[in-house]
Amino acid sequence: DAKTTQPNSMESNEEEPVHLPCNHSTISGTDYIHWYRQLPSQGPEYVIHGLTSNVNNRMASLAIAEDRKSSTLILHRATLRDAAVYYCILSAGTASKLTFGTGTRLQVTL
Amino acid sequence: DGGITQSPKYLFRKEGQNVTLSCEQNLNHDAMYWYRQDPGQGLRLIYYSQIVNDFQKGDIAEGYSVSREKKESFPLTVTSAQKNPTAFYLCASSAKADTYYGYTFGSGTRLTVV
Numbered sequence: 651d652a653k654t655t656q657p658n659s660m661e662s663n664e665e666e667p668v669h670l671p672c673n674h675s676t677i678s679g680t681d682y683i684h685w686y687r688q689l690p691s692q693g694p695e696y697v698i699h700g701l702t703s704n705v706n707n708r709m710a711s712l713a714i715a716e717d718r719k720s721s722t723l724i725l726h727r728a729t730l731r732d733a734a735v736y737y738c739i740l741s742a743g744t745a746s747k748l749t750f751g752t753g754t755r756l757q758v759t760l
Numbered sequence: 761d762g763g764i765t766q767s768p769k770y771l772f773r774k775e776g777q778n779v780t781l782s783c784e785q786n787l788n789h790d791a792m793y794w795y796r797q798d799p800g801q802g803l804r805l806i807y808y809s810q811i812v813n814d815f816q817k818g819d820i821a822e823g824y825s826v827s828r829e830k831k832e833s834f835p836l837t838v839t840s841a842q843k844n845p846t847a848f849y850l851c852a853s854s855a856k857a858d859t860y861y862g863y864t865f866g867s868g869t870r871l872t873v874v
Contacts, residue, residue, distance in 0.1 A: 684862070693850045694803070696862025737802065747793065747818065748863065750803035 654738045659755040662728045670723040672738030687734040733758045762787045766866035781836045783851035792834035797848040845873045
């Protein structure tokens with residue numbers, strides 16, 4: 651499976667946008683990019699996924715680089731409830747098994 | 761409401777005993793997964809099943825067993841062969857590729873072996 655690299659932690663102020671980066675330089679042409687987040691003592695929650703084009707949903711936006719070697723999860727206005735570990739994951743298909751790394755721990759402060 | 765139910769939330773067992781963790785979903789999802797999470801770590805895949813009566817080993821299957829006799833249910837047995845069974849166990853499910861909207865996770869079972 652292709653590997654992803656994320657910063658261990660990031661900080662943001664409440665109500666400001668947050669850009670969470672993910673590098674995946676060995677991504678193959680058919681790999682999907684998924685983002686999940688996990689609050690303490692809970693199961694992960696699906697955020698967004700995409701293949702080539704940028705994607706938007708009610709939770710976030712996913713910006714995918716033209717060469718697909720990196721992507722960015724964008725939270726448009728961070729709130730305290732967005733404080734979580736964010737995982738960037740690649741898979742060979744949309745419903746294929748997902749391999750989670752250690753993710754980025756996002757702290758949101760007032 | 762549709763979702764995944766894992767039970768129990770907390771489980772304590774003595775070393776050497778087998779224990780079965782329950783996972784039930786009413787989302788009509790075809791695929792189901794079991795993950796293990798250790799403190800400060802990401803999730804590691806134990807077993808997964810894409811269809812009833814079929815399942816595959818994940819990255820850390822040794823010491824675990826599963827069954828998938830019904831679409832809604834995917835129980836995980838932690839056997840005495842598992843060297844370090846104390847962990848947070850998460851079950852998930854997903855729809856087929858053409859109706860995929862991400863994995864849905866349960867709230868987890870925290871297993872402590874003493």
